Amino acid sequence: MAEKVRYYLEQTVPELQDLQKKGIFNKQEIAAIMKRRTDFEHRIGSRGVKPADFLRYVEYEMNLDSLRRKRIQRMNLKGRSSVSDWAGKRRILFVFDRGTKRFPSEISLWTEYVEYAKQADAVNVLTKIFTTVLRLHPTNASLWIMAAQHEFEVNANVRAARSIMQRGLRFASHSARLWVEYAKLELNYLAKVLARRQILGIDDADKTTDEAAERLRDDDELASDSIKLPTSTAEEVRDDLRALPDVDISVLGSLDTNPALNGAVVEAVMDAAAKAVPGRELAVKLLELVDSFPFLACQQRLVDHVADALYAADPALQANVLVYVKAPTRAVLPSVAAFPAALQTSLRRFWAAVDGRDDAKAIADDYAAGLGQFLAFPSLDPALEKAIKATQVKIARRFP
The missing domain is CATH 1.20.1260 (Ferritin)
Structure with missing residues (x-):
């Protein structure tokens, strides 16, 4: 394990040297960074490693990269980009990759991996992540949704998003x-x-x-x-x-x-x-x-x-009846010209539905209360307001 830890740490030397050369971190801070990374590498390389250990390692690297960016902004450093400008992002993705390979069944680790890859705008990495994780967890609906959302919202590829959804539905x-x-x-x-x-x-x-x-x-x-x-x-x-x-x-x-x-x-x-x-x-x-x-x-x-x-x-279910009788006015505002006709359709459904039912009064009370919501609509036509109130009175008399 010591050789593997040494190998991984040696990969970070050019980055740390570049940070010190630019004056972003001093010699003592570089030594402290190397010590923390050594501790993390030993921890994730041990037999008792847990997914949380990889997440803590990632959190440390994220905070370190955030500090680097803040110091660059404060020092107003400009010029050509160098190894330290992209090494932090690459290292975080690398730690995530190692963590998901060690714990391929840990969904939370995959989810964090996806979220960071999105944040880092690592499009090619995201494609590889989704390909791998969906193969490992084909019945996980959340992963299929994340993949489809990425295609639709980021890549603007509705055909790919639709294909992902349909493939997901074959498994889940x-x-x-x-x-x-x-x-x-x-x-x-x-x-x-x-x-x-x-x-x-x-x-x-x-x-x-x-x-x-x-x-x-x-x-x-x-x-x-x-x-x-x-x-x-x-x-x-x-x-x-x-x-x-x-x-x-x-x-x-x-x-x-x-x-x-x-x-x-x-x-x-x-x-x-x-x-x-x-x-x-x-x-x-x-x-x-x-x-x-x-x-x-x-x-x-x-x-x-x-x-x-x-x-x-299920016409016997009271909740289904209420949805059915209220449906004609569910998406029609009282201010539009189509509302009176929609209300008439709703009323016809209501009177037909409650005929002969044991729970007619409960349905009637709920329906009348729903009519009251239309009365609170601003600038309601007076004639329509009068008709709705008359209907409420009629319902109250029929089902006291």
Whole structure:
């Protein structure tokens, strides 16, 4: 082990000499750095090494590199770059690489490795990391999501991101979170396409606005959902995945003539998800996801799609009934011209749904309370306000 430690330390000599030559660190500080690195090398080379030892080593190297940059800035050092300018980043990546090889099953170590490679803008290293870790942990949904996000957000390669998601779902089709993130990827891409079309003047009447770009930057990753075992067979899931798109959405046509621009791809993902992960929890997550894209013209269509599927799956469940009857107004603001018609559709569904149910009063109370939220909307049309209040009174009399 001593020979290996000596070998690794000798690799750092040119860097330390360069730091001393530039005056960034003095002789005593260089000696202290060498001592700390010697201690870390002996620790990670021992039989009792733990993943935390590699992380502590990395933390020390990060702090050292940060101190180096601060001193360069304070000393206003300029000129051609030298070995010490890039040696710190390379050394941190090297320690991570050794740690993941020693503990290939330690997900936290891989995650930290990925995050630092992103921060260091080490694109080629990231590609190698994802290739290796996904081969070692093919059922880990978080890793597939990280890889797809890198392709979509950094490399702007939606085809590669979509391919990664679909490959991940072949290994982890039971993961509700992975399905939600795949739907989110398609919604984000659709928003980008529609935003470009509007900039080009293709869709003057499109709902997409500048808010789309802002939301795409600020949108946080959804919290992970609980996982349920699928009831569909693996072959059925594979068939559903083969039917999903593997090419970019065409920007040609219009919302009426091009189904992809009107949410058809997202609907296909939702349908495949419902087969792979049966149950209500995934559908609720998908509804929450669609709620976060109010600038898409197809939002109401997607809401209706999920709500209809929920109600058809279990019409006896009170929660499903409430989602179904409220769906027509879920994505329609009271200020738009389409709201009165949407409210009428919702009311028709409500009266039909509560007919003959034992839990009709509970559904009615919840629905009436939901109508009250529209009354708090600023600048509500007086006639609409009057109609909503009259409906609340009617419901209260019918279900005292």
